[in-house]
Structure formats: structure tokens, C-alpha cells
Amino acid sequence: xxxxxxxxxxxxxxxxxxxxxxxxxxxxxxxxxxxxxxxxxxxxxxxxxxxxxxxxxxxxxxxxxxxxxxxxxxxxxxxxxxxxxxxxxxxxxxxxxxxxxxxxxxxxxxxxxxxxxxxxxxxxxxxxxxxxxxxxxxxxxxxxxxxxxxxxxxxxxxxxxxxxxxxxxxxxxxxxxxxxxxxxxxxxxxxxxxxxxxxxxxxxxxxxxxxxxxxxxxxxxxxxxxxxxxxxxxxxxxxxxxxxxxxxxxxxxxxxxxxxxxxxxxxxxxxxxxxxxxxxxxxxxxxxxxxxxxxxxxxxxxxxxxxxxxxxxxxxxxxxxxxxxxxxxxxxxxxxxxxxxxxxxxxxxxxxxxxxxxxxxxxxxxxxxxxxxxxxxxxxxxxxxxxxxxxxxxxxxxxxxxxxxxxxxxxxxxxxxxxxxxxxxxxxxxxxxxxxxxxxxxxxxxxxxxxxxxxxxx
RNA sequence: GCGAGUGUGGUAUAGCGGCUAUUACUCCAGUUUUCCAAACUGGCUACAGGGGUUCGACUCCCCUCACUCGCACCA
Numbered sequence: 001x002x003x004x005x006x007x008x009x010x011x012x013x014x015x016x017x018x019x020x021x022x023x024x025x026x027x028x029x030x031x032x033x034x035x036x037x038x039x040x041x042x043x044x045x046x047x048x049x050x051x052x053x054x055x056x057x058x059x060x061x062x063x064x065x066x067x068x069x070x071x072x073x074x075x076x077x078x079x080x081x082x083x084x085x086x087x088x089x090x091x092x093x094x095x096x097x098x099x100x101x102x103x104x105x106x107x108x109x110x111x112x113x114x115x116x117x118x119x120x121x122x123x124x125x126x127x128x129x130x131x132x133x134x135x136x137x138x139x140x141x142x143x144x145x146x147x148x149x150x151x152x153x154x155x156x157x158x159x160x161x162x163x164x165x166x167x168x169x170x171x172x173x174x175x176x177x178x179x180x181x182x183x184x185x186x187x188x189x190x191x192x193x194x195x196x197x198x199x200x201x202x203x204x205x206x207x208x209x210x211x212x213x214x215x216x217x218x219x220x221x222x223x224x225x226x227x228x229x230x231x232x233x234x235x236x237x238x239x240x241x242x243x244x245x246x247x248x249x250x251x252x253x254x255x256x257x258x259x260x261x262x263x264x265x266x267x268x269x270x271x272x273x274x275x276x277x278x279x280x281x282x283x284x285x286x287x288x289x290x291x292x293x294x295x296x297x298x299x300x301x302x303x304x305x306x307x308x309x310x311x312x313x314x315x316x317x318x319x320x321x322x323x324x325x326x327x328x329x330x331x332x333x334x335x336x337x338x339x340x341x342x343x344x345x346x347x348x349x350x351x352x353x354x355x356x357x358x359x360x361x362x363x364x365x366x367x368x369x370x371x372x373x374x375x376x377x378x379x380x381x382x383x384x385x386x387x388x389x390x391x392x393x394x395x396x397x398x399x400x401x402x403x404x405x406x407x408x409x410x411x412x413x414x415x416x417x418x419x420x421x422x423x424x425x426x427x428x429x430x431x432x433x434x435x436x437x438x439x440x441x442x443x444x445x446x447x448x449x450x451x452x453x454x455x456x457x458x
Numbered sequence: 459g460c461g462a463g464u465g466u467g468g469u470a471u472a473g474c475g476g477c478u479a480u481u482a483c484u485c486c487a488g489u490u491u492u493c494c495a496a497a498c499u500g501g502c503u504a505c506a507g508g509g510g511u512u513c514g515a516c517u518c519c520c521c522u523c524a525c526u527c528g529c530a531c532c533a
Contacts, residue, residue, distance in 0.1 A: 015469055015484075027506055027523045080533070088530075090460070097460070097530045141459075145533070165533075201459070201531050209532085262533075282532090344494065368492060375492095398486085402494035407484095409494095421492060433493070440494070 031203030031211030066170025352412030
């Protein structure tokens with residue numbers, strides 16, 4: 001793993017149809033990547049697994065799918081309009097950039113949060129504030145990480161709306177709706193998988209930091225007194241998730257220290273995966289958000305978001321434990337983890353050791369020789385049968401058999417089914433060769449048993 | 459956004475102010491081939507985009523876009 005470079009994986013992902021740079025024929029667009037035929041299936045296998053584990057298989061979960069464009073008040077209540085707006089200023093000499101508000105606070109100036117950019121700029125002049133290196137500072141600039149658009153035909157300040165930078169708020173805004181519809185017992189949760197948009201200052205590292213990304217997220221509403229136990233349960237659930245992805249042995253949990261946490265969070269644990277070339281990077285996080293979000297929405301919206309327990313207990317604003325998974329980062333981790341190099345007959349082999357339940361193609365069917373019509377016909381027959389049974393089955397009849405095996409290895413197909421002359425007649429009539437991707441071992445299996453054997457793993 | 463660097467077929471690469479732009483693999487078609495990238499024949503595909511200098515630019519200059527590293531950011 002150590003000598004594998006991220007570039008090798010990026011190349012394979014593009015060459016074989018997993019992930020392409022966005023808008024490529026026009027020179028691309030920074031921070032965007034498109035999923036190709038195999039990538040979209042891999043991604044969908046992951047989201048389906050997630051939805052099954054966290055929503056379908058549980059009694060206490062409710063799925064939602066909220067809009068990307070929301071009432072801008074949502075983002076004022078959540079704090080994003082403020083916190084996504086960073087005033088930056090540049091040291092003219094060293095060209096380093098600093099948070100202007102932090103510089104002012106370091107000078108003991110108070111009330112910085114309430115100041116406009118102009119007011120802060122004026123203070124820099126007035127107090128002759130220098131950079132930490134003692135140099136002159138340039139003009140400050142505002143960095144807003146939220147994408148803006150306009151709702152309706154008129155483009156003015158009143159019509160400004162934002163593309164959501166996270167999916168969480170769509171769940172908080174639907175909290176009341178779901179309670180009204182189902183009145184679930186607490187604890188219960190809302191779940192959502194969806195796109196988010198962040199105008200990153202420096203996107204990059206393949207699909208690690210994107211401007212348009214997908215998040216799989218849960219908001220789990222609880223009694224405040226129970227948060228510690230529930231937090232532990234979700235830590236275990238997160239671990240179980242990474243076990244299902246085959247990543248658990250490469251995941252490191254990181255207890256985020258108080259100073260680095262959002263001010264409303266009492267505990268945050270991030271999950272890191274070790275990527276080639278990048279080292280350990282965050283792929284998921286678990287945060288106890290207290291009642292910060294619902295409370296803020298109750299204040300700003302003027303709507304009562306309290307929950308009244310069915311046993312007649314006192315109404316209260318539920319607290320929230322929030323597990324978040326970066327979908328694209330999970331896909332990338334699965335790809336990186338699967339990327340394997342070994343040797344067959346002294347020849348280097350690159351293959352994707354994808355877990356069978358995630359592999360975009362489960363089985364490939366190939367005739368031993370492509371120009372023998374009777375072989376091809378029999379193979380087509382088996383292909384049709386398996387395709388109906390398993391869905392994700394690929395037909396391969398180009399090149400020679402060894403080449404096709406390698407090609408299927410490279411896209412992570414767990415099993416190849418080869419139809420040869422012994423399938424047509426003789427002692428082993430009606431049996432085929434099943435070749436295992438990881439071991440390259442072959443096994444003779446009768447056609448009748450084929451779908452049982454293959455669907456066992458898939 | 460700033461600084462530095464890079465940009466040649468799908469991938470990885472060679473090259474030069476001037477011939478039809480090199481090579482390998484991939485891909486496609488055909489011959490061959492009875493189980494691990496065999497061989498042979500043929501074919502498709504590239505100088506990131508735009509402008510300038512020049513008789514002539516892939517090569518030199520400018521702008522744009524993208525990528526890499528560093529700064530900053532990571533809500």
C-alpha cells in the first residue's frame with residue numbers, strides 16, 4: 001500500500017470509467033468530478049447499504065429529502081451566513097493570509113463579530129496594525145464559502161438565496177413536520193443523503209475536497225441526560241459501518257479537543273482513513289450538538305419546536321447527536337483500500353479488491369474463444385440467466401482469456417465465469433469454470449449451482 | 459485568492475522555431491488462440507484553450523482554464 005500513489009488510483013478511476021474530471025472537454029472545472037458508469041454504481045451500492053443499515057433496518061429512523069435551496073433565514077439561524085463569511089487580509093511582504101477578525105481579537109479589540117469589513121479595515125489603519133511578521137497589511141477581502149443564487153426573476157439583495165453547504169438544516173427544519181406526522185418516541189432520528197455545495201478556497205486531492213459534494217447524515221434527537229450513552233452507541237454504529245465497507249482496520253478515531261470544536265459541541269469524534277499520498281484524512285464525524293440548532297430555529301422562526309413526551313413529562317427542546325459521512329470520501333476510501341498490486345507468473349497485476357457486495361459488477365461471463373459460435377451461444381445463454389438473477393453481470397468477448405481476466409480484475413469483478421468446450425460435451429458437460437479474482441483459483445461448477453454459488457457473496 | 463511549478467492520444471511518455479509529431483500499453487477491426495495482459499496485420503485518438511511575435515509556433519511572449527506543492531481555510 002505504501003508505494004501506491006493517489007495518482008495511480010486517479011488514473012485507473014478515469015481509464016476504467018469510475019470517476020472523470022468535471023466538464024473535461026472544456027478544460028475542466030476546479031473542485032468538480034463526475035461519476036462514470038462504474039463509479040455511479042459503486043456509489044449507489046454504498047448509499048443503498050447506508051440507507052439500509054441506518055434507516056430501513058431500524059425502527060427509530062425517518063428518511064427525508066429536503067431542498068438544496070432553502071429560505072435564507074435558515075442559514076442566518078444556523079450561523080452559516082456569519083461563519084461562512086471569513087474576512088481575510090494579506091501580509092504585503094510575505095503574501096501570507098490571515099483571518100482579519102482573529103488579528104483584531106489578538107490586539108485585544110472587542111466586538112469584532114459585529115463589525116463590517118469596512119469598519120475592520122478602518123481599525124487596521126487607525127491602530128496601525130501589522131501582520132504577525134511585522135509587515136504592512138493589504139486591503140481585506142471577504143471570503144464567502146456559500147454559493148449564492150437568486151430566487152425569482154429579479155436579481156437584488158432581497159432575492160439572494162444560498163445553495164446548502166450541509167444537509168443537516170433540512171432535517172432540523174423538518175423536525176416539527178415529522179413529529180406532527182408520526183409522533184415518534186424520543187430518541188428518534190432523521191436521515192438524509194444529498195448534495196451540498198461549498199465554495200472551497202482550495203479544492204483538490206481528487207474527490208477528497210470538492211465544491212459539489214454528497215453527504216450522508218443523521219440527526220438523532222435525544223433526552224439531554226442520555227447523551228453520553230447514546231454517543232457511545234453511535235460511535236459503535238460508525239465503526240460497524242466502516243466494517244461493512246471493509247475499512248475498519250484502517251480507520252483511526254480522533255477525539256477533537258475542546259479548542260477545535262464548534263462552540264455548541266460538547267463532544268466530537270472524527271474518523272480518519274489513511275489515504276495513499278495524503279495520509280490520515282477525515283471521512284466521517286460524530287458530534288453532540290446539544291440543543292443549539294433546534295433552539296436557534298425556534299427563536300428565529302418563532303415556531304414552537306419543543307417536544308412533549310407522551311408520558312406527560314415536561315415539554316423540552318431535544319438535544320442532537322449527529323453522525324455525518326462524506327459520501328465521496330467514503331467512495332474514495334473504498335477505492336483506495338481496494339487498490340491492490342500483486343504478481344502472477346512474474347507479471348505485475350493491478351486489481352481492485354472490492355468487497356463483493358460493493359463491486360459495481362458482480363460477475364463477468366466470457367466464452368473461452370470468441371470465434372467459436374457454439375461457445376459464444378452457450379455463454380450468452382448463461383449470461384442472460386445470470387443477468388436476470390444478479391443484475392450487475394458483464395459480457396466480455398474481446399481479446400484473449402488472460403487479458404479479459406486482468407481487465408475484470410482492474411474493475412474489481414469478484415468472479416469470472418468461463419464457458420469452454422467441456423461445457424458443451426463430455427464428462428463435465430453443463431459445467432463452467434468460475435475464477436476467483438483475489439486468489440485467481442478456478443473451480444468447476446455445474447450451471448445449475450451457479451446462481452447459488454455466485455449470489456452467496458453478492 | 460497569493461507564490462512557485464506543470465500541461466503532448468484513454469493512460470504513461472519522447473521531441474524540435476521548419477518533413478506525415480516518438481514510443482509503450484489501452485481501445486477498435488481482423489487472423490490466430492482450448493484458462494491468466496501470447497503473436498501477427500490494420501485502424502482511431504494528442505501538442506489544454508485563446509491571442510501575439512515570426513515567412514513559419516507544440517516549442518518564444520501574454521491572457522484564460524486545469525492540475526501539483528506551499529500559504530491560508532477546513533464551517
